[in-house]
Amino acid sequence: MATSASSQLNKAVKQQYMDLPQGDMVQAMYIWIDGSGEGLRCKTRTLDFEPKTIEDLPEWNFDGSSTYQSEGSNSDMFLIPAAIFRDPFRKDPNKLVLCEVLKYNRNPTGRPHESKAGKCCSWSCLKLHLISVIVPETNLRRTCKQIMSMVENNHPWFGMEQEYTLLGTDGHPFGWPSNGFPGPQGPYYCGVGADKAYGRDVVEAHYRACLYAGVNICGTNAEVMPAQWEFQVGPCEGINMGDHLWVARFILHRVCEDFGVVVSFDPKPISGNWNGAGCHTNFSTKEMREDGGLKVIEESIERLAKRHRYHIRAYDPKGGLDNARRLTGRHETSNIDEFSAGVANRGASIRIPRSVGHDKKGYFEDRRPSANCDPYIVTEALVRTCLLKEEGEEPTDYSK
Structure with missing residues (x-):
């Protein structure tokens, strides 16, 4: 069975680092849906407090030209926190943050283009x-x-x-x-x-x-x-x-x-x-x-x-x-x-x-x-x- 190379890494060694105290800092992993409509992307930032609600979380941005969501000449997209969950991989107090994506002009990235097909029935x-x-x-x-x-x-x-x-x-x-x-x-x-x-x-x-x-x-x-x-x-x-x-x-x-x-x-x-x-x-x-x-x-x-x-x-x-x-x-x-x-x-x-x-x-x-x-x-x-x-x-x- 073909498995990824990362699965062969020593997880016990990794756990030594994951057990280190993180002080008062919190890792927040921001998650969003990419331009395929199916793929998920994520990246992490450090916060100096534990967010309790969505309102506590700052907006962020990412390069939309690398996620099928914008052109390289105008690639900044906004991540707007929408839902917050506990992080089961890094554990408390760290968070998973599901985000909406807005364009450079802060408009939503929209919805799929609706078919303008005629009245054919098949x-x-x-x-x-x-x-x-x-x-x-x-x-x-x-x-x-x-x-x-x-x-x-x-x-x-x-x-x-x-x-x-x-x-x-x-x-x-x-x-x-x-x-x-x-x-x-x-x-x-x-x-x-x-x-x-x-x-x-x-x-x-x-x-x-x-x-x-x-x-x-x-x-x-x-x-x-x-x-x-x-x-x-x-x-x-x-x-x-x-x-x-x-x-x-x-x-x-x-x-x-x-x-x-x-x-x-x-x-x-x-x-x-x-x-x-x-x-x-x-x-x-x-x-x-x-x-x-x-x-x-x-x-x-x-x-x-x-x-x-x-x-x-x-x-x-x-x-x-x-x-x-x-x-x-x-x-x-x-x-x-x-x-x-x-x-x-x-x-x-x-x-x-x-x-x-x-x-x-x-x-x-x-x-x-x-x-x-x-x-x-x-x-x-x-x-x-x-x-x-x-x-x-x-x-x-x-x-x-």
């Missing part, structure tokens, strides 16, 4: 339009926060199920034979044993690190494809969903770095008869959670059915191109061209859990988001359609 037609219009504008948090503030009395709750795949540094799935494939899918989902669970050490370290950091992680399990795992974050209300999932992803990348392996959020890392990776999103509102809430759920599903193409564009960073490899109608997915819903149906776009059908209240699960989705735009899209009752293929601009 995915094969739509993707021809999308290839040329996706741009790497990645500060989706600001718009999401605005939308969430408009519906805060509805108390929208989210829970996201983040699937991922562990790889060696050579891109080969962790634990797979160097030449060939493991046995067919079947024994790996929630499996136990060296021949079924590949990479549990990474999973356990990540889980504990998230708990220490204050991430609202609520579970984990081995997935259907060997070397594929899932963790769940939630329930989180409003903007917190995106904040907690992005920090959980950062922590996973950082844990994998220590083990010398790579985490992939590719929605179809291995072609063929293997499950892809999604980020199933559970959603409810105050009305849905109360008696008779099933009627509200069904009304929301009707609205989602009429906006299928808008949601498909929102549910992966490439506007649907990545998800087209995963949403084939096979391997527990719906077909990308068709909207469907059903009770306990994992082959549908929207699944109503059996317990919700029985209790007549609760939540529903949108199974369309890809593993590499941006949680800000996924949660925002659900609120726009289900609560703000938007229609059509473009989001409403409330700033006008």
Whole structure:
């Protein structure tokens, strides 16, 4: 198994230095999403106090020309602290700081360019339009926060199920034979044993690190494809969903770095008869959670059915191109061209859990988001359609 050279360094020697006292100083690691819409970047600064709230943290800057976010001739970008967590790697009193990114003129870096495709109805037609219009504008948090503030009395709750795949540094799935494939899918989902669970050490370290950091992680399990795992974050209300999932992803990348392996959020890392990776999103509102809430759920599903193409564009960073490899109608997915819903149906776009059908209240699960989705735009899209009752293929601009 190919692992990174850094994983071979002596961790015991490193720990000697990590155990040194740091006086009254605090290390704050600033984290942001780069211009790819998927990658995370970070850098650290020293503070002479322990920040307790976001307001305590100073703004910072970085070179956007090296992160696909600006040109070299005007490369300074601003980091605006947005959420603060405990640092599980350096430990207290040190912090992880999730940031928004602003341009040199202090405008947000924007949102993905929306497709201006015509009224063609098939995915094969739509993707021809999308290839040329996706741009790497990645500060989706600001718009999401605005939308969430408009519906805060509805108390929208989210829970996201983040699937991922562990790889060696050579891109080969962790634990797979160097030449060939493991046995067919079947024994790996929630499996136990060296021949079924590949990479549990990474999973356990990540889980504990998230708990220490204050991430609202609520579970984990081995997935259907060997070397594929899932963790769940939630329930989180409003903007917190995106904040907690992005920090959980950062922590996973950082844990994998220590083990010398790579985490992939590719929605179809291995072609063929293997499950892809999604980020199933559970959603409810105050009305849905109360008696008779099933009627509200069904009304929301009707609205989602009429906006299928808008949601498909929102549910992966490439506007649907990545998800087209995963949403084939096979391997527990719906077909990308068709909207469907059903009770306990994992082959549908929207699944109503059996317990919700029985209790007549609760939540529903949108199974369309890809593993590499941006949680800000996924949660925002659900609120726009289900609560703000938007229609059509473009989001409403409330700033006008």
